[in-house]
Every structure is written in structure tokens, then in C-alpha cells.
Amino acid sequence: MTPTVLWATVLVASAASFVLKLAGHLVPEHWLATDRVQRSSALVTVALLVSLVVVQTVADGQAVVVDARLPALAVAAVALALRAPFVVVVVLAAATAAGLRALGWG
Amino acid sequence: MHSSRPPEVTAAVRQGLSIAVATGLYGISFGALGVVAGLSVPQTMALSLLLFSGGSQFALIGVVAAGGTPLAAVATSTLLGVRNMLYGAVVAPLLQVRGWRRLAAAQLTIDESTAVAVGQRDPQAVRAGFWTTGLGVFVLWNLCTLLGALAGDALGDPRAWGLDAAAGAAFLALVWPRxxxxxxxxxxxxxxxxxxxxxxxxxxxxxxxxxxxxxxxxxxxxxxxxxxxxxxxxx
Known part of the structure; x- marks a missing residue:
């Protein structure tokens, strides 16, 4: 993306984010309180985040590859299971990938 | 604000501040990954100041880094932001704000501020929890984004530092509690x-x-x- 397109992307996404937040404050609460809306929203959030985990971990362009990112994700999962803080999880994952690459793999 | 605060309010403020510190630190990784994804430092900062929703911000830079179209980046980011609308509907009746404060409350309506607010029983503690968490996360998230973006600019090859793997871990950390x-x-x-x-x-x-x-x-x-x-x- 060119810098102009990138700026447009950033600003349009920011405007959309604010419109959603403000809409929540303005609409009557019961409009959004239905079970189906709440459930779909929760599930969409899970699906998007999980899909992003997969893309960030094994996608390389349009190829699916196994490299240092996969063991790094496994380390992150262990850290999360042990209730490590977010920032520790991210640093451990980066350190794992960096370490494996320094040893010449992935 | 008050000379003698009820203990519930003090507890809500403490909770909000500790969550703000933990979440704010996480902003360092967002800032670094933003510039690694190809955004400038001002563009990365604009996301933290204006978009201000961690999952959506990471998603947008993730799609950009992968070479996705602007439309895909905006769509992914916006879909992840839909939950903030539901949060807004929950916290608005508790906050009872009008005018420009309502705009500020909307911008600060995110996972963390909503979680702290709805976790309180006392109405005054609800408001204290929401504003402390929202403002605290906003200030620290933006400061740390700037630090991370400047550091990311100076790092060189992101793969050598494992920053590509950090992005996957960031999304995993966001989805884990869900x-x-x-x-x-x-x-x-x-x-x-x-x-x-x-x-x-x-x-x-x-x-x-x-x-x-x-x-x-x-x-x-x-x-x-x-x-x-x-x-x-x-x-």
C-alpha cells in the first residue's frame, strides 16, 4: 500500500471503530441485548482472533509453512496456561523464535 | 475527587490502574509490530489514539503486513470492533453521561474499561472503575505504542528478533480468556x-x-x- 492508501485505511478503520462505540452508547440497551446478537458477536470475535493466530503463525504469503513461529506459539500457549501477563507471553514467543533462528532453524 | 472515598470506589480505582499498567505495557509490542508491518510511526500512533481497540489495531496491521487489500484490513478491524458496540449499550445506562463526556466515554469503551465497570456493585464504583481504566489504558497504551514504534524503527530485521512470532502470540493472548x-x-x-x-x-x-x-x-x-x-x- 502507498502511504496515502495506508493513511486512508487507518483513518477509515478509526472512524468505523468510533461509530460502533458511539452507536452502542446511543441505541436503547434492549436492541442489542438479544441472546442471538450477543452470542454471534462473541463467536465472531473468537473466530477472527483464532484465524489471525493461524495466519500470523503458519502463513507465508499464500503458502502454509512450519517455521520458528509455531514452537514460539506453543511457548505462548504454555505461558498463558500458567497465567503469565500478556507482555510476558509476547516476549517469550519472540524470544523463542529469535533463539531458534539464531541456532539456524526456521 | 472526594475527601473520603467509599472503599468500593478505592478498590475500583486500584483495579483499573493495575489493568491499565498491564495493558499499557502490551502497547509496546503493538507499536513495534506496527512499524514492522510497514506503517510509519505517525500512522501507528494514529491507530492507538483514534481507533483505540487493541484487537482491531493488531488485526489491521496483521492484514497490512500480510499484503491484504485496504478493504480487507478495514473489514477485519471493524468486525472485531462490533463487540465494543455491545459494551457501549451495557455501560451507557451505568455511566449516565451527556454531551462531550458521552463522546469521551464512547472512545474509552473497550474490553478492559467495560470489564472493570460491570465488575463493580456500587454505582459510584462503576463510574470510577470505567473512567480510571479507560483513561489509564488510553494514556499508557499510547505512550507505550510510541516507545514500541520508535524501538521497532531502530530494530532492523524483525524476523531476527522473533517479532513475526510475537504477532501470533498477541492474538492468542487476546482470544485465550474467550x-x-x-x-x-x-x-x-x-x-x-x-x-x-x-x-x-x-x-x-x-x-x-x-x-x-x-x-x-x-x-x-x-x-x-x-x-x-x-x-x-x-x-
Missing amino acids: LAARQAQAVAALAVAVTLALVPLTPAGIPVLAAAAAAIVVGLVAPPARPGRGEGRAA
Whole structure:
């Protein structure tokens, strides 16, 4: 993306984010309180985040590859299971990938 | 604000500040990954100041880094922001704000501020918890984004530092507390399958949107999950 397109992307996404937040404050609460809306929203959030985990971990362009990112994700999962803080999880994952690459793999 | 605060309010403020510090630090990784994804420092900062929703911000730079289209980046980011609308509907009646404060409250309506606010019983503690958490996260998240963006600029090859792996870990950390319910786990497995199947076949950004579409279908047709499992709420 060119810098102009990138700026447009950033600003349009920011405007959309604010419109959603403000809409929540303005609409009557019961409009959004239905079970189906709440459930779909929760599930969409899970699906998007999980899909992003997969893309960030094994996608390389349009190829699916196994490299240092996969063991790094496994380390992150262990850290999360042990209730490590977010920032520790991210640093451990980066350190794992960096370490494996320094040893010449992935 | 008051000379003698009720203990509930003090507890809400403390809780908000500790969450603000933890979340703010996380902003360092966002700032670094933003510039690694190809955004300038001002563009990365604009996301933290204006978009201000961690999941959406990471998603947008993720699609950009993968070479996705602007439309895919905006769509992914915006879909992740839909939950903030639901949060707004929950916290608005508790906050009772008008005028410009309502705009500020809307911008600060995110996972963390909502979770702290709805976790309080005393009405004054609800408001104290929301504003302390929202403002605290906003200030620290932006300061740390700037630090991370400047550091990311100076790092050189992001792969040598494992920063590409850090992005996957960041999304995993965001989704982790949402995977308690059985239905969420099933949708997570479905999302993995859909994404792996579509990555070789479609342009960047499309597999993520397809996973979201699959989740919407599940949400509409599946029987309701058993109540009381805390779905749809931040951890």
C-alpha cells in the first residue's frame, strides 16, 4: 500500500471503530441485548482472533509453512496456561523464535 | 475527587490502574509490530489514539503486513470492533453521561474499561472503575505504542528478533480468556480449519473474514449455550 492508501485505511478503520462505540452508547440497551446478537458477536470475535493466530503463525504469503513461529506459539500457549501477563507471553514467543533462528532453524 | 472515598470506589480505582499498567505495557509490542508491518510511526500512533481497540489495531496491521487489500484490513478491524458496540449499550445506562463526556466515554469503551465497570456493585464504583481504566489504558497504551514504534524503527530485521512470532502470540493472548465455553472452542476449531484451507487459495485477509462468516452462521443456527458461562464479556 502507498502511504496515502495506508493513511486512508487507518483513518477509515478509526472512524468505523468510533461509530460502533458511539452507536452502542446511543441505541436503547434492549436492541442489542438479544441472546442471538450477543452470542454471534462473541463467536465472531473468537473466530477472527483464532484465524489471525493461524495466519500470523503458519502463513507465508499464500503458502502454509512450519517455521520458528509455531514452537514460539506453543511457548505462548504454555505461558498463558500458567497465567503469565500478556507482555510476558509476547516476549517469550519472540524470544523463542529469535533463539531458534539464531541456532539456524526456521 | 472526594475527601473520603467509599472503599468500593478505592478498590475500583486500584483495579483499573493495575489493568491499565498491564495493558499499557502490551502497547509496546503493538507499536513495534506496527512499524514492522510497514506503517510509519505517525500512522501507528494514529491507530492507538483514534481507533483505540487493541484487537482491531493488531488485526489491521496483521492484514497490512500480510499484503491484504485496504478493504480487507478495514473489514477485519471493524468486525472485531462490533463487540465494543455491545459494551457501549451495557455501560451507557451505568455511566449516565451527556454531551462531550458521552463522546469521551464512547472512545474509552473497550474490553478492559467495560470489564472493570460491570465488575463493580456500587454505582459510584462503576463510574470510577470505567473512567480510571479507560483513561489509564488510553494514556499508557499510547505512550507505550510510541516507545514500541520508535524501538521497532531502530530494530532492523524483525524476523531476527522473533517479532513475526510475537504477532501470533498477541492474538492468542487476546482470544485465550474467550475460549472457556464449549461453543467458543468449537468455533475456534472451525476457524482454524477454514483459515488453513483458504490461505493457499485466496488473497491475504480473506481467510480471516471467511472464518468470521462461519462464526456468524454458527451463532445464528446453533442452540443457545448454557447461561452463565460469561460469553461475550472481557476476561
